[in-house]
Amino acid sequence: MSEKTQEKTSGLSRRSFMKGAGTLAAASMFGGVAPYVMSSEKKVLRYLGTAVNQDTKIGEKAKEDLGITIEYIPVTTDEVTKRILTQPNSFDLVDTEYFSLKKLVPSGNLIGMNANKIKEFDNIVTAFTKGEVAGKKIGDQGTAPKKVFYLEGERSKKFASSPTEWVTLVPTVYNADTLGIRPDLIGRPINSWAELLNPEFKGKASILNIPSIGIMDAAMVVEAMGEYKYPDKGNMTKKEIDLTMKVMTEAKKAGQFRAFWSDFNESVNLMASGEVVIQSMWSPAITAVRTKGIPCVYQPLKEGYRAWAAGFALPSTIKGQKADMAYEFINWFLSGWAGAYLNRQGYYSAVLPTAKANMEAYEWDYWMLGKPAAKDIMSPNGQKLASAGEIRDGGSYEDRMGGVACWNAVMDENRYMVRKWNEFIAS
């Protein structure tokens, strides 16, 4: 802007005229936004998180409603942790997973979130606060959010055992993960995690190559095969890690796996091309395969789901105005529009009543209540996800979240686990 005014004073050269015309065109494209930008200082939030959660539409809507420009910094799950620990000044708001907190909180690089400033705090689902869905306890092996939900104080490096006003993360999104399958290529019902290592699918199976999540999928498989019953899959002893990796290594040597994946898009390609017919998968990946017109099911399994959850946190270096802006954005995020958007992607919003108010009744029935779709179900981008009459894989919220067996985790023996995982890849 300042450059433009400077050139104006020096007379209208051809160059500055072209430049002016360009700015004008840009301003007319953004319509009503431009006057706002001129009238006050630009409000910007640098939002660090994984690409999967950083939707352009959510950023645009926030800009429209709040006038805050969301600058996404998209990195991988592991990279988020690394950024928080090594460059805590490079963002104003971070969206990270609960399981990372065991590494993040002791560093003191994140600040406790003030529950009193969160309008919808009392409406946050009980899956986070109490580890319950519809009044029933759900699986809490691994880093279940309720174990790391509260801090002892704003700048405390310790988790509190009972509720305080300081929370580690303000929950945003969560889901129950399971195996994805190609029903057309398998041709029979699949109902157990053990099927991942079934020799029937030799050379057609895959698992994700992100050690802390992959080990949980592996543990679900080992337990389903009846090899071993873990006291806590999310916190294995060295012996248990050895056993888990031994089972996986034997399968790998026998040629069970076609490939491993570590990026969400890789899993989509493996499944869509038919290289793989059964694999660990994430919900939006299933959606992506389906929008290509290829049948793909997020198969509910009798042993239950592996859950994950994410939320917002602020860096401990954040100050006054920026912090207020971050809280404003978080409150907006929980106020319904974004929640409805997430629900339509197959995730779940942390505050359900506001999301419900922003969804059509038939959408709510399909996504949350597990009822047959009354109309065709569309993705937030307008692509068809399911035809009228279809039922969501795994059914209702209560069936899916109620069936959680374990959560993504960071183990005490994490260091050993990563070494063993590298051994598995090298075997």
Next chain:
Amino acid sequence: MPPSFGKGMTRSTSSILAVPFALVLAVFFVLPLLLVVVVSFWDYTEYSLIPDLILMNYAELLHGCFDWDQGLCTTFATYLSTFKYVFLTWCFTLVIGFGVALYLVFCVRSLKMQIVLFLVCTIPFWTSNVIRMISWIPLLGRNGIVNTALMSMGVIDQPIEWLLYSGFSVTLGFVHLYTLFMVVPIFNSMAKIDKSLIEAAKDSGASAWQIITNIIIPLSRSGIMIGSIFVITIVVGDFITIGVLGGQQIASVGKIIYVEMSYLQFPAAAANAVVLVSITLLMVAAMMRIVNVRKEL
């Protein structure tokens, strides 16, 4: 030929000219490398690095490596697998690269045609390295073009599984990506060979094979060596090609370092890097001993 100084150029002016590059190397190469060495002796937790002087990172790296009954340890198995691909890639790129250079220099008569054909070799480099790698996937996959074509021609009934996510696809990818690194230096040194030498050999009754082995190979060995250094050092540290075309099922030293870094195990990654750099340096030093590149340039 000794390195030639320009007229009136003294030793001191040439040293001054070398200063900027020496500084760049010192700041961006030597210093970081020293830091890596220092960090490899540190301790670490999930969320912090602890300055220390311990050998634990190296001990963990070599854990079980001298316990022969247990089979190969991870580190040795990984290096073995890495070197397998280094060797295969080197063999193929050398043969193909040498052949291409030979054709360009000795079979193509006109200079214009030589330049045109040389530029043709670089066309694949107009797209990114990763795209060239990924393009093999739809070609080699289970339902890919090669399998579909072979099946429709009736050559095979079942898709060939080892075309993709196998040692084959990894080697193919490397050869495809890095052959040009062999072509360019070999072409360069072959172009300097005096054509009258070849004429003389022909007149004395030497066969084509004798000309290649007795004249061309010895006179282009500096090019061969430089090309080999390029290819070997690139493949040794690669983890993307092995990851993409090997379906992440094949170990590479680069991948191990990458995983350790993403779990903030910087000291462990540094120890691995120190070992990798030492081995690479040893290899390059050995190659430099075989051919004195500086003397022959």
